[in-house]
Amino acid sequence: MTMYAYIGSYAAPSEPGLRVCAYDPDTGRLELIQEVEGLSNPTFLDIDATKRRLYAILDETDEQGKRTAAAAAYEIDPANGRLKLLQKVPTVQAPTCHITLDETRSCIIVSSYHGGLVGVSLLREDGTIAPASDVLQHHGSSLLPVQSQARTHSVFIAPGNRFAVACDLGLDKVFVYRLNAAEGKLSLQSEVSVTPGSGPRHFAFHPTQPYGYLINELSATITAFHYDAEQGKLTELQTVSTLPEGFEGDNACADIHLSRDGRYLYGSNRGHDSIAVYAVDQQTGRLSLVQHVSTGGGHPRNFALSPDNRFLLAANRDGNNVVTFRRDEHSGKLEPTGDELAASKPVCVKFADIHA
Numbered sequence: 001m002t003m004y005a006y007i008g009s010y011a012a013p014s015e016p017g018l019r020v021c022a023y024d025p026d027t028g029r030l031e032l033i034q035e036v037e038g039l040s041n042p043t044f045l046d047i048d049a050t051k052r053r054l055y056a057i058l059d060e061t062d063e064q065g066k067r068t069a070a071a072a073a074y075e076i077d078p079a080n081g082r083l084k085l086l087q088k089v090p091t092v093q094a095p096t097c098h099i100t101l102d103e104t105r106s107c108i109i110v111s112s113y114h115g116g117l118v119g120v121s122l123l124r125e126d127g128t129i130a131p132a133s134d135v136l137q138h139h140g141s142s143l144l145p146v147q148s149q150a151r152t153h154s155v156f157i158a159p160g161n162r163f164a165v166a167c168d169l170g171l172d173k174v175f176v177y178r179l180n181a182a183e184g185k186l187s188l189q190s191e192v193s194v195t196p197g198s199g200p201r202h203f204a205f206h207p208t209q210p211y212g213y214l215i216n217e218l219s220a221t222i223t224a225f226h227y228d229a230e231q232g233k234l235t236e237l238q239t240v241s242t243l244p245e246g247f248e249g250d251n252a253c254a255d256i257h258l259s260r261d262g263r264y265l266y267g268s269n270r271g272h273d274s275i276a277v278y279a280v281d282q283q284t285g286r287l288s289l290v291q292h293v294s295t296g297g298g299h300p301r302n303f304a305l306s307p308d309n310r311f312l313l314a315a316n317r318d319g320n321n322v323v324t325f326r327r328d329e330h331s332g333k334l335e336p337t338g339d340e341l342a343a344s345k346p347v348c349v350k351f352a353d354i355h356a
Contacts, residue, residue: 116150
């Protein structure tokens with residue numbers, strides 16, 4: 001078994017857009033193995049490590065010159081982690097910004113910021129992607145000029161695979177959909193609104209307790225929810241700032257993750273260019289600030305905790321680097337190791353244990 005880190009980036013087709021790295025679990029260091037060209041903006045990724053498949057969103061252009069979306073399926077070589085293209089296929093009729101696999105690895109779900117869309121496609125046995133089996137359109141607007149339309153930013157699967165939450169920046173809403181993974185279908189279960197002007201972006205579920213956490217791009221906040229897994233319903237508990245007191249510059253939040261024990265939560269700031277660290281009260285779900293740490297580069301669009309949670313890797317899009325941080329299990333605090341990987345416009349980092 002070897003651990004790999006896969007990095008998606010903004011890139012023209014003539015540039016490397018996907019990177020394959022060997023990951024050293026003792027040091028958190030990355031070693032570049034492969035760079036993959038031929039794709040337009042393969043930014044967000046998800047991986048089926050068991051079947052050794054990687055899925056990436058892409059930008060495409062239709063016959064009329066309009067921007068649209070596609071996804072690529074890759075086979076992962078168990079001997080060295082390298083990628084081999086299986087297929088590129090259209091998904092929805094507007095550019096996408098996020099992709100996720102359901103827990104059974106039966107389907108992919110993509111999100112379109114520009115179109116306010118959620119698209120579902122089933123996966124075939126050979127790992128290729130079938131035509132879209134369901135496409136949902138969000139409607140409406142909210143407070144700020146950028147919120148003049150629906151802007152679906154991401155979909156995350158709730159534990160148990162019965163529900164999926166869609167974060168819509170344009171509507172200031174989080175939608176909970178009932179998921180039929182076998183048929184590749186979604187149906188609305190519930191929805192919750194957040195403070196106007198918040199801009200929901202990404203979501204993370206607590207691994208053991210009935211809580212979920214939303215990072216809001218526009219207001220630089222994190223909202224904690226109680227999650228009723230039986231009813232598929234979110235109820236707001238608390239909203240906290242991601243910024244240190246007194247910060248007055250421009251900022252937009254991006255990504256959010258919980259430690260595997262659920263004791264600490266991490267969120268990224270773009271502008272302040274930091275990871276905000278919070279302790280999670282296991283009885284109430286409420287958050288208390290632990291630390292802000294510089295990401296060592298500009299615009300940390302995404303980050304990932306290593307599977308053993310000893311390290312955090314921050315992808316700094318404008319810093320053109322992926323920076324490694326050591327994580328203290330007891331305090332939750334982060335400290336840079338001094339290691340970083342040079343990579344043009346990195347956006348997404350995904351780990352995978354690949355068995356030979």
